[in-house]
Amino acid sequence: MINARVETLAGKPSWRGPFRRQRAVIPAAGYYEWAPRQRDATVSKQPYFLHPTDPNGVLSFAGLYELWRDPSKDKSDPTRWLWTAVIITTDAAGPAGDIHDRTPLILPLDRVNAWLDPTRTEPDQIYEVVDGIVLQPLGSAQSPPGSTASAPTAPIWSSH
DSSP, X not given: OOOEEGGGTTTOHHHHHHHHHOEEXXXXXXEEEEEEEEETTXXXXXXXXXXXXSTTOOEEEEEEEEXXXXXXXXXXXXXXXEEEEEEEEEEOOHHHXXXXXXEEOBXXXXXXXXXXXXXXXXXXXXXXXXXXXXXXXXXXXXXXXXXXXXXXXXXXXXXX
């Protein structure tokens, strides 16, 4: 499943349980977004790679996970369980918003432990962790190899 929107997690049946009990952090060096680009009479999509300004930096995407049992496999078969994950999205702002209307919810490092805290099971407790996370443009992103497009500013999320 896709489209785990942060603003609807507590109410959607498919996300309600994992939001309360199965939160994850998905590390990433960056991510791609595609912006429409008009060239002559055609519209194509230009990819942009958004990443931390620190070349060794890692983004911490807020996510949810789920385990799915394959009923056709024996109970003792370790491959009977399929682990799946989804990245939570939020409204994009700043340079990321110029490219796409949604963006991954990126947790500041000081909120990762609170996000993963298994004692936070009530939606209000969980939303406290992500309240106030805002986009802070801090550097330049690189366009993919071979691209001639200019690069947008890279997003880094922090709390204010």
